[in-house]
Amino acid sequence: MLTHAIRFSAHGGPEVLRWEALELPDPGPGEIRIRHHAIGVNFIDTYHRTGLYPVSLPSGLGQEGAGVVEAVGPGVTEFRPGDRVVYCGGSLSPVGAYSEVRNFPAERAVRLPDDISFETAAAVMLKGLTAQFLVRRTHRVQPGDTVLIHAAAGGVGLLLVQWAKRLGATVIATAGNDEKAELVRAHGADHVIVYTRENFTERTRALTNGRGVDVVYDSVGRATFLGSLDSLRPLGLMVSFGNASGKVEPFDIGLLAQKGSLFLTRPTLFTYIAEREDLLAMAEELFTALRDGWLDVQIGQRFPLSQATEAHRALESRRTTGATLLLP
Template sequence: MKSISVAIEAQGAPSVMKLSNVDIGLPKEGEVLIRQSVIGVNYMDIYQRSGYYPMNLPSGIGLEASGIIESIGAGVNFLTEGDRVVYSGGPPGSYADVRNVLASRVVRIPENIEDEQAAAIFLKGTTAEYLLERAYPISAGQTVLFHAAAGGVGLIAGQWGKAIGARMIGVAGGPKKCALAKEHGYTEVIDRNNENVVARVKELTDGKGVPVVYDSVGKDTFEQSVECLSPRGYFMSFGTTSGSVPPIDAAMLQHKGSLYFTRPTLANYCASRDDLELSATRLFKMIANGDVKTKIGQRYKLSDVVKSHLDLEAGKTFGSSIL
């Protein structure tokens, strides 16, 4: 069987991604063959392509897609041919029209959710779930600071936190992105381009700071995030879009108020089938209840994959991007 897929032979700029026809075999034991309808584009794909994440080359790229199961490998007894499914994780290679996927990473899509919605939200939504429900479980009445509030994860997190009853403070760049974040659950949104983030957080919290900061930006916001925390606060570093955070100095954490720093990942929090199903169930329930809605800001053809990465890296996108 032929598959139209995107592969890289070297890591680097978006131009290293090449579209080609490749032969794929039948699914092996523990795999399913999926005819993909929609592919999610995520910042982790950029980490793979750019070299931030080491990879064995040549390699496919991408971690998330939705579609229909066409064939099932041996040992898979919890999925059937014809199932409408979504997945994230496993070996990279989701930028394709058809591919074999580890069945352990695949879940059925509920009837009330469309393929496009599923592919746009699954990886980002399960990320929001583990961050807000498990890595640092927020509660009603708490004040939370979330960077990149108008991004794919940020828009979901704002709605999720609001549903829990937390007071969500977002940080975004520019009036348009700030307005978008405000529409998606954030009580207040700080424009990082025109406001002093630390001073504004102190003002909004009567000088106390916040008990938790969720930061996917990294180097550029590290010091801000530290200064925004209240004593015994938690720094949740789950991305590095601006570059890696500096080495963590334990003495600094002590002097700043006995702070906690952690670098959680989706791979760890959804490593087991049970954890993946828990996260997916919580996400689908939030969608079914109307608490979380998907914002698809960009749609690209598979042949325009280079542009999708250029736009995402340049900060030109909002919400989710799909192929």
């Protein structure tokens, strides 16, 4: 059958993205065919596009989608046509989530409960599971912890702030401008630093009476890495989980000793959801958080799927807040 999808054949800026028609084969063994109703845009999509995370070309794009199963391949017993599903991750060949219709491994898909909309699902699956593993598994946030969360008005950031608060932490957050800072405050952060004009390390030290925070969640990467290490208490944990400002420069691990025997981890969601039972258990916990009503999913921007280029421009120029969706 025919599908339209965003693809690219050379790495580069948003302009390399093309809206193409292509013939999709029937779902293979273990695959389901999904018709997308909403697609999540994630910063990782820009890393695939630029080649920061290498992919083989030509490539599709996109790691998060929600929709309806249209057909199932041989051996699939868990899903039937008509089922609502959501997923994150997956291959980019021949198409990724930025597509009208795609084939996808059934064992990586999650059944979407009827009370959760396609838009919410596509906005929260990858970003919400990320927030969850960061505060529940990378470090188990406890009441009394003080954490520093960068880019807190972003897709992952707003969810992370809420989840850390829910677990009883004091949250110090950073955001790029006053409007974003207001949004972060409204989602529960105790202190918000506009790090484009204030020194976040000095402010964090002052807010913790010189001690430093227990954990830093840093998705900004190059621009904040050293300042984040300097914001930690002795034996504190640096969680470097993204590169929005560029890849962290190589550094001498002796720095970790000098700055107080710090711990450092560079986690990725895909390790934490590699086992299907973990994926399903974590998704269930995420759905419960939505149902219980304490986790607010902000959809800040919606773009037609064919205009993914514009979505990438907005995301990379720091013009977005919360999640960004593409709609087929």
